[in-house]
Amino acid sequence: MSSDSKYPRQRLKFAASINDESLTEDVDPDFEIQYIDIGNVDSSGKVHEIATYRFEAAPSRARRIVRNGDVIISTVRTYLQAIAAIASPPDNLIVSTGFAVLRPRLGTLDPKFCRYVLREPTFLAEVEMRSTGISYPAINASEIGDIAIPYPPLADQGVIADFIETESNHIDALIAAKQRLLDLLAEKRRAIAAEAIMRGLNPAAPLRHSGIAWLGKIPAHWAIERSRWLFRERDERSETGAEEMLTVSHLTGVTPRSEKDVNMFEAESTVGYKLCFAGDLAINTLWAWMGAMGAARVDGIVSPAYNVYTPSPQLLPDYVDALVRIPVFAQEVTRYSKGVWSSRLRLYPEGFFETFWPVPPIDEQHEIVRHIATGTAKVDRLRAATEHSITLLKERRSALIAAAVTGQLHIPEAA
Missing domain, CATH: 3.90.220.20 (DNA methylase specificity domains)
Structure with a gap:
């Protein structure tokens, strides 16, 4: 016992x-x-x-x-x-x-x-x-x-299972509702960034056709530039491999590997990996079509299979990060990626340099970045609270199962 x-x-x-x-x-x-x-x-x-x-x-x-x-x-x-x-x-x-x-x-x-x-x-x-x-x-x-x-006795097993199923269904319904809220929050977060990046913050500003399909109309005073005039490729290599290892994901952008709570493949040596400095744009060549790109926040190194670009003074790194993280930009770079299968497309520098960018005045870029940060912070707080409540519900379900199958929970006869 x-x-x-x-x-x-x-x-x-x-x-x-x-x-x-x-x-x-x-x-x-x-x-x-x-x-x-x-x-x-x-x-x-x-x-x-x-x-x-x-x-x-x-x-x-x-x-x-x-x-x-x-x-x-x-x-x-x-x-x-x-x-x-x-x-x-x-x-x-x-x-x-x-x-x-x-x-x-x-x-x-x-x-x-x-x-x-x-x-x-x-x-x-x-x-x-x-x-x-x-x-x-x-x-x-x-x-x-x-x-x-x-x-427990066989006759009790069915009663216990029915009780757990009924209670778990109630909990699962709450979790599903909260998951739908998370989906809506994720869409809201994307919309905040996309609207600011593509239309600016002044709804009264006159618009003009950009001539770029993914952009449509933009504020008339914004410039349009091809990437080749806005970025230069950086291909500098680590001599020691001792720098901070950075990962490039469609979910989190560019982050230090040390912050990732996952088991990831690690090479025996990172000597020869590409240097990536704070403010550089790093693109996961194989997963660019999914949006795996972003601006680095810290100095480090990335896989030699990735591409690193340094933006010109016309662009703020935070503006660059916000733009490349909106889904429509990932769809745009797919047009310039190469590969036979859609899941194996690769975005090489010659393809990236063909893309066009909206370039607001630098002071407006600062305003856009601040607006996105403020708006997404509110969404993120609600998301964090919702995720925490989902965790608590899952813990409640786990505790319910444990108590029921071990006989620590009184199960009404009606069950």
């Missing part, structure tokens, strides 16, 4: 079988499968973007067969908690061998209870503790089977 549970605990392998069925190599090459990889399952248990393959063209890890009531749990990168319940799957649904497929034993473990008990904090902590490896922690399926789970 565990001190944190009024129910006895039983090792999972006695309540569920593991990896019962797999595809064999003699499957018809033209057999069509729907495939779930580890990256398709998020930490809340939702499955995204199921892929379709002919068996012959499917990844070699596409082998595990799943049935209704199964629960899949990732055995690699276990800290991501990629766990999902399988409900009414098509006959051709296959999951990666990176998952352990748990099948509740008939008359022993309620399938709905199984999907929740595998999210009990003690169980999740045990999975992580038994995982080996630093950057890619993994666990054997047999190890998962040895972990003990709370084990």
Whole structure:
């Protein structure tokens, strides 16, 4: 008996079988499968973007067969908690061998209870503790089977699962509403920057046609310049590799890698990486079409595969950063990118130098930058508060599951 549970605990392998069925190599090459990889399952248990393959063209890890009531749990990168319940799957649904497929034993473990008990904090902590490896922690399926789970009587399991489902649905509805608010805030943030960059701050200012499709009409007193007259390429290399490593993302622009809370590939040596000074425009050549560009805030180095440009005195670095971060500019540079596939387009200097920029007077650029900073700060405060409330709701859902499956929560008989 565990001190944190009024129910006895039983090792999972006695309540569920593991990896019962797999595809064999003699499957018809033209057999069509729907495939779930580890990256398709998020930490809340939702499955995204199921892929379709002919068996012959499917990844070699596409082998595990799943049935209704199964629960899949990732055995690699276990800290991501990629766990999902399988409900009414098509006959051709296959999951990666990176998952352990748990099948509740008939008359022993309620399938709905199984999907929740595998999210009990003690169980999740045990999975992580038994995982080996630093950057890619993994666990054997047999190890998962040895972990003990709370084990209430079978009749109670269904009641507990129904109660959790009802309460979780209420919480999930609140989370979904707050997520919609976050989407609206993100759109508002983009609109603040785009309106100021493309139209200025004076609604009474006379406009003229810019002659540039993505800009349309602009204030009549603004200039239009091609990038080649506004920037010069910087291709200076680090001799020691000791400078601050900078990353270039479509989400955060140019930021020090040390501020990124993610596992990123690190080269053995950064000698020869490109120098990038505060105020320079850095562009991720491969992901420019997604908007991966921005002005550096600090001195550092970037990948030699990126491009670095120094703006002329006609442009404020903060104005440059704001302009390249609006989605319509990313769409514009796509026109000048090269590549056969849209997802493999690259923006080289000769393409970037073909783009046109609106150039307001420098004092107006200062005003635009201040306006964007003030407007987005208000949006960001509301976004932060909303994100915090979502975190609290997720913690509440996790606590609810933990209390219910361990018997620490009174469940009304009506449940």
